[in-house]
Amino acid sequence: MMIGITLAVGFAAWAWARGAAQNSELNFGNAVGTNINYLKENFEVVYVNFSSSATQSATVWIYNNGNTTVYIKQIWISNVTSSFSQTFTNLNSTKTSQFNCYCLQVHSQTVASITLSLTSPTVFASGVVYQFKALGVYGNTNTFQQTR
Amino acid sequence: MLFSVGFGYFYTTSQDQQILQNAQRQNSNFLGQKNQENLYVLANLGSDASLTFSVNNTGIATVLVGYFITDQTGNVVQYKTGTSTNPSSCSASSASTIPCALNAGSSATIDPSPSITYTLGGYYTIRVLTERGTTIVGTYPTQQLSENSLNTFVASGLGSLEMIFSSFSFYNYSSTGSPNWTVNLTSAQNAAITPFNKPIVLSAQVTNDDPSGGTIIVSSHTNLWTFLSCGSGCGQQAYLSFYVMNVGSGGNITSTTYGSYVPIQIPYGATKTIYFGSNCDLSTSSCSYSYQSINDAVSEHDVFMIFSGTMVSANNATLYSQNLPYSATFTSDNIASYSESPTTCGNGSSTSFSLKLTNSKWTPSGDGINQVVVQASTFNPPLVQPLPPAGWTVSVSSGTITWNAISSTYYILPGSTLSFSWGGTAPVVNSGTQFTFVSAATWSAGTILSQPIVTGCYVG
Numbered sequence: 001m002m003i004g005i006t007l008a009v010g011f012a013a014w015a016w017a018r019g020a021a022q023n024s025e026l027n028f029g030n031a032v033g034t035n036i037n038y039l040k041e042n043f044e045v046v047y048v049n050f051s052s053s054a055t056q057s058a059t060v061w062i063y064n065n066g067n068t069t070v071y072i073k074q075i076w077i078s079n080v081t082s083s084f085s086q087t088f089t090n091l092n093s094t095k096t097s098q099f100n101c102y103c104l105q106v107h108s109q110t111v112a113s114i115t116l117s118l119t120s121p122t123v124f125a126s127g128v129v130y131q132f133k134a135l136g137v138y139g140n141t142n143t144f145q146q147t148r
Numbered sequence: 149m150l151f152s153v154g155f156g157y158f159y160t161t162s163q164d165q166q167i168l169q170n171a172q173r174q175n176s177n178f179l180g181q182k183n184q185e186n187l188y189v190l191a192n193l194g195s196d197a198s199l200t201f202s203v204n205n206t207g208i209a210t211v212l213v214g215y216f217i218t219d220q221t222g223n224v225v226q227y228k229t230g231t232s233t234n235p236s237s238c239s240a241s242s243a244s245t246i247p248c249a250l251n252a253g254s255s256a257t258i259d260p261s262p263s264i265t266y267t268l269g270g271y272y273t274i275r276v277l278t279e280r281g282t283t284i285v286g287t288y289p290t291q292q293l294s295e296n297s298l299n300t301f302v303a304s305g306l307g308s309l310e311m312i313f314s315s316f317s318f319y320n321y322s323s324t325g326s327p328n329w330t331v332n333l334t335s336a337q338n339a340a341i342t343p344f345n346k347p348i349v350l351s352a353q354v355t356n357d358d359p360s361g362g363t364i365i366v367s368s369h370t371n372l373w374t375f376l377s378c379g380s381g382c383g384q385q386a387y388l389s390f391y392v393m394n395v396g397s398g399g400n401i402t403s404t405t406y407g408s409y410v411p412i413q414i415p416y417g418a419t420k421t422i423y424f425g426s427n428c429d430l431s432t433s434s435c436s437y438s439y440q441s442i443n444d445a446v447s448e449h450d451v452f453m454i455f456s457g458t459m460v461s462a463n464n465a466t467l468y469s470q471n472l473p474y475s476a477t478f479t480s481d482n483i484a485s486y487s488e489s490p491t492t493c494g495n496g497s498s499t500s501f502s503l504k505l506t507n508s509k510w511t512p513s514g515d516g517i518n519q520v521v522v523q524a525s526t527f528n529p530p531l532v533q534p535l536p537p538a539g540w541t542v543s544v545s546s547g548t549i550t551w552n553a554i555s556s557t558y559y560i561l562p563g564s565t566l567s568f569s570w571g572g573t574a575p576v577v578n579s580g581t582q583f584t585f586v587s588a589a590t591w592s593a594g595t596i597l598s599q600p601i602v603t604g605c606y607v608g
Contacts, residue, residue, distance in 0.1 A: 014152070018152070018153050018156075021154075021156060025156075028161050035171070039171045039175045040171065043281075044283075046281075046283060047216045049223060049224040050223075061216070061227075063277060108231075109231045110213075110230075111213065111214050111230075145464065145465045147222070147413055148222070
């Protein structure tokens, strides 16, 4: 009976220790994975063109200079004094279920573009410096400034 | 238990750490390689006036993955992008197709397709993108200094704006008073000599040579100011500021009240004429446009341009300021303008010159030009010269020709012009040489009684 109790307690202790270790490994692995994804998410906003015919529209070009596909989940437009800003999250007609967003997909080593229109009646005014900030799903941001 | 749990735990975490370190190393290598990219863009015109450009790689090998060509309004005229996977090699001798691989020390020639025909006065900016995300900027027409000299200048603290000395001019007003302040753009004169105590507008051309390719936005605090060095005792001088303003194509001043000034953009590589005339900063609430004048003294003044505004580069926007110790101007009551023809002379040939002299309208009404002297000993002028203008005499002594008005009736009055003819023989030279004639005009009255009117002729 003593042997049985000893074995039972021993197995219980082992099971607890193994579970705790697995939990810790999982958390550490997740943290590492997040960091790696963050490091591999590389992109640049390379140019912005204000439409000459539609003063509320601008086309943004984004280049993926990394080795994995980049998902842009948000583009934020403001003037440099931040007295005006609009946020765009509907960057694709198809939902990216992996990240639960309507992300702009930019494949590795390619340039993707998207045309954004400010909510009426706001327009891009001449002589004003605007800031375009793109946010990747892993938290990287890249900012481009352009004067209309 | 220790072995089965502890070993598993430490093995797993060490594997994770290795993977993370590899990713960090790759990222660090990538950034290091990006920093080693060094390219520049040169744009030019083909035989059919179409825009082409070449990319010269002075850094490590890279792949050109895109370009954007914009016109002077900032609109994208044309762009091309591609993936850098398995690109062909760029070519310097024939048109390259984007994307293409550009080795270290190589060049790529790119002919935009469809072609972009350059029209006079147009201005194009070319941005080329590399596989590592570096953007290189070039312009056509280019007004930049070479990269090396530019970096030297910037490093020495001169700043991104370059001044063009020969463009320093002044104007009068064709209309004054709100709301019709108008600059008489056709009245432009070299501002090496400026009128004393008269309402004037000054202008200068400025080129943006910022090495990061940034655009400079000129704010209303920008001004050109004149300073008289200790004219009446140091510390007593006026700081006469001519503030920046907006001038329309017809000369109309469009910024005359508080808040009406529209910031002037100077894109990278662009040269713009900046007008200075307001006596107050148009961003101050009490400012209502009024003219400025150099009214402290008739004397030599230092001239400075103080630029204030914003510098906007591809990934940053910062406040910008720069002090250009621009030039100098001599403020005078009497001002003359002049020209002489011809300006080229045959080697050893007999030449007849015509000197046209104008007493400007800036000169006070009572001050007439009564004497003109041309020192032309190198051309050995004969004693007998062409007939002088009516009411004037001419004499020659030791190669110096002197014209004198017989009486005040024949003085060259403000706003009037008189032509003086003279002749001489060009010297014989072995190689082309510029000969100058140190000359002067003299007034009958005023504070400044004489002005140099140096002319010359190129013999060759």
